[in-house]
Amino acid sequence: MESIQKKQSIKPFFTLLTSIKIPKWALVFGLATSLVTTIVGLLVPLLTRELVDGFSVEALSGGLIAALAAAFIVQAVINGVSIYLLSMVGQRIVAGLRERMWLHLLRLRVGYFDQHASGQTVSRVVNDTGIVRNLITDHFPNFVTGIITIIGAVAILLVLDWKMTLIMMLAVPLTIAIMIPLGRKMAKISRSLQDETAVFTGDVQQTLGEIRLMKSSTAERVEEQRGLSGVQKLYGLGMREAKVYALIGPLMYLVVMVVIVMIIGYGGIRVSEGSMSTGSLVAFLLYLFQIVVPLATFARFFTELQKARGATERIIDILELPREEQHRGIELDITGKTLRLEDVSFAYENGEPVLQGVSFEARPGQKIAFAGPSGGGKTTIFGLIERFYEPTAGTITIGDVPIGDVAIASWRDQIGYVSQESAMMGGTIRANLTYGLPDADSYADEELWRVSRMAYAEEFIASFPDGLDTQVGERGVKLSGGQRQRIAIARAFLRDPKLLMMDEATASLDSQSEGIVGQALGRLMEGRTTLVIAHRLSTIVDADQIVFIEGGRVTGIGNHRELTGKHALYREFAEQQLT
Template structure:
C-alpha cells in the first residue's frame, strides 16, 4: 500500500493525539529552544563589535557583558529545553506503548492465529522508540533550525548581500539531492522494520521452545535460519549506509566549497575596505549557523522516513478490530441456564477477523464445525468424545468467545453469549486445558491469576488443597512463594495441571470446561484430583473433553463428534448399544486397560 507524505504526517499527528501529550511542557520546551536560537543569533553580532574593538584596541565592557549573558542564556535554555523535550518524548512513548499494549490484549484470538507473536512486540518496542527519537532529538530542532537559518540569512543580507547570495544559491541544489535519497531511505526503512519484526518473532519462538530445539538437535537449523535473518538485516543496513555515504560527503563538499568561497571573497572585501574584520568574523559565524542546521536537515529527513514507516505500521495495528465489549443483554447470574448450540458452523480458515500481515490475504474456509445442534443441560456433566480433529477443543474455544461462529448462535439461557458482557461471561467459566499454562511468577500468583480482587492466602491454600496440590507445594523451598519459571518449567506436568485445577476451583465458576484435565497426572494423583473435580462439578454445568472414556462413563450425557458433526448423544450404555464408533472406541480402550491390568498382575506375580 502506497502512502502519501501528507497522509504519513497525519498518521504521526494522529498517533501523538492517541497519547497523554503534555502540551504545556512541549510548548515550554519549544519556547526555550527559540530563546536558545535567538541567543545564538545575538552572539555573532556582539562578536563583530568585539573584534572591531580589539582591532581598535578599545574593548567595551558592555559588549563583553552582553556576550557572557548571551552565552549563559543559551546554556540555560539548552539544558532546560533538552530535559523538557526528553520528558515529553518519554511521556508520549510510554503513553503510546500503554495504548498499544492494551490494544494487543484486546485483539481477538484470530489475530494471533494469523500473525506471529513478534509482530506486536516489534511494534510496541522498536516502532515506538523510533517515534520517540524523532520527538526528542529531531522535531523541535528542525523548527529551531529553520528559525536559525532564516534569522541568520536576514542578518547576512544586512552585512553583505553579495556574499549572502552565494549561500542562498546552493540551497535549491542541495534539496534536489536530498529529496530522492529521502524517498529511497523510506523504502529501505520500511523493509528493515518488517524484517526486524520477523527476526524478533523467530527469536521469541526459538527461545521459548529452546527445549524442543535442543532435544531435536535443531541448533544447526535454527543457526542457519537466524543467520539468514541477520544477513538480511545487514543487507538493509548496508543499503541505508550507502544512502548515508552518498548524502554525507555531498553535504560536506558543498558546505566546504561554500566556506572556502566565502572566506576567499570575504578576505578580498576586507582588503578592499568594503567589510571590517568584525563583519567577516560575524559573517562566518552566521554562516555556520546556517551550515550546521542545514546539514542536520539530512539527518532529520532520513529519520522522518523511518518514522513514517513506523507510524504506518502502528496505525494499522491501532485500527484493527477488537473483541466486542458492548453488551446488548443483561447477564443473569442464575446457574441453572442451559447452553445451546443452534446450527453452529465455524472454520479457522475463514479469516473472519484479520487477514495475514505477511500476505494480506484471507485463506479459503474449510469447515471445522458443521451445523451443530447441541444442548448442555444446567448442573449436569456432559462429556464430548470423538477422534482427534473432530472439533472438541474448537467447541470450547467458541464457548469462551475466542472466535465467533460463521453461522448459527450459541445461547446461555435465552441470550446469545455474544450479546452478553464479555468479561462477565468469561468470569462465569472455569477452564482447565491439557497444556496447563502458567505465567512466570509464584505459585500463589498463578492460582489467583486473573481474579480482580486480591485473594487471601487461606482461600488460595483451600483451592490448592481441593486440587490435591497443597502437599507438594508445602514441600517446595518457598512454598506458595516458589517461582514457577517461564511457562511453569520448574514444575512437572502433573504439578502444573493441579495448579491449573486449583485456579479453576478458586474462580468458583458456573460453567466448568475440562479439556483432558487429568491427562498429565499419574494414577494416584489422578484418583485424588478426580475426587476434587467431582466436588467442583457439583451444581455446575460441566463440559468434559475426554479421550479416555473410562473417565466419563458416569457422565449425564455423552456427545460424539466426528469431522465437526454430532453423530450421537446419550449415556454411555445408550451410545455403546447404538453408536458404532463409540462402541469401537470403548472396546479398544477398555480392552487396553484390561490388558494393562493383566500385565501388571503378571509382573507382580513374577517379581522376586
C-alpha cells in the same frame, strides 16, 4: 502518483503523534525557550562584528566582554532547559504510544494471535516504538531549535547583505535534490529492516521459549542456521542503510564546503573593495555556521523520519484492528441457565469450515462430554463458547440470551477453563492461583491453602521451602505436569465458576497423576454445568450426554449406553478403549 502517496502516508504519522496526550506546558515552554535561545545566539555574531571592526586593546571594554560572556552563558542554560522540555514531550508521546499499543493488544481477539507470532508483535511494541522514540527525543528537539535558528539567521543575513545571502541560498535546491531520492531509498530499506527485525525477534523468542524441545530434538544445528541466516539478513539491510548514510554525510559536507568557500571568496573580494567590513564578513560566516550545523542535523532527521514513518504504519495497522469490548453488553448471572448451541458453523479466515451445523444443549448441573476423532472441532467449540471466536452461522445462547449480548468480562468471569497444557505465568504459586482475580492481593493464605487442599495440591506446595511463594519458572517449567494441572484446578476452585470447561485435562499425565487429578476434577465438577473433552472414554462414560463429533459435524448424541447401541464409530472407540 508515487509522490502523492508518499505525502499522504506521512499524515497518519503526525496524526498518531498528535493524538497522544502530552504536557502542553512543556511543549509551549520548550519552544519559547528555544526562541529565546535563538535570539540570544543570533546576538553573538553581531557583538563579534562590533568587536572585530573596532578591535583595539582600548576598545576591549568590560561591558562588551561581559555582554559576550552573558550571551554565551544564557544561551547554554536556556538551551539546556529547552532540550530537556522538548525531550520530555517526546518521551511522553512514545510512552503514550506504547501504552495505547499494550492496552490495544490485550484487547485484540484471539484470531490475531493465531496469525501473528508473538515475537513479531513484541517487536512492534518495543522496536518500532523505539524508532519513533529516537526520532522524537533525539532528533525532534534539534530540528525545532534548528528551524528557529535558521529562520532568525537568514532574516538577519538578508538585512546584513542580501546578495551574499542569495549566494548561500543556492545550496537549498541542491540539498533538496540530494535528500528526496535518498529519503525514499531510506524509507524502503527501513521498512524491510523493521519487518526482518520482527521476524528475527519472533524466531529467537520461539526457539528460546521451546528450548527443551529444541535440545531433546538435537535441533541445535537447524536453529543455528536459522538464527545465522536472520543475523545475515539484518546485517545486509543494516549495510544498505549504512550506504545511504555514507552518501548523505559526505554529500552534505561537500555542499556546505562549497558554499563556505564561495562566501569566503566573494566576501574577501567585498572586503578588499571596501564595500564590506571585516567584522561583517566574520559575522556573516558565524551566521552561516549557525545555519549549516542545523542543516546537517536535518539530513539525519529526515532519514529518521522516513524510518519512523515505516514503523508508524505498522503501529497504526495494529491500533486499527477491531478489539474486544470487555464491558459492552449486559451483566448476567448464568446460574441455573441452560447453554444452547443451535446450528452453529465456524470457519477460520482461510474459509475452510471447521464446524458445520453443530447443535446441543447443556442444562444446569449436567456433564456434557465431547468425543470423536482428532481434528473434529471439539476444541473449537470451546473457543466459541469462551468467545475467542464468533460463529459464522447459528446462535449460542445462555437461557434465552445470546452470549454475544453479555459483557465479555461478565461472561468469562463465570467460566472456569482447565486445559491439558495447564498454562501458567512466570512468578509464584500464589500469583498463579489469584491470576486475573480482582483484588488478588487481598486473598488470605487460609483461602489459598483451602483451594489447594481441594485440588490435592496442598501436600506438594507445602513441601517447597517457600510454600505459596515458590517461583514456578517461565510457563511453570519448575513444576511437573501433574503439579501444574492441580494448581490450575485450585485456581478454578478459587474462581468458583458457574460453567466449567475441561479440554483433555488428564491426557498428558501419568497414571498416578491422572488418578489424583481425576479426583480433584471430580470435586470441581460437583454441582456445576460441565463441558468435557476427552480421548479416553473411561473418563466420560458417566456423562449425562456425549456429543460425538466427526469432521466438524455432530453425528451422535446420547449417553454411553445409547451411543454404544446406535453409533458404530463410538462403539468401535469403546471396544478399543474399554475392553
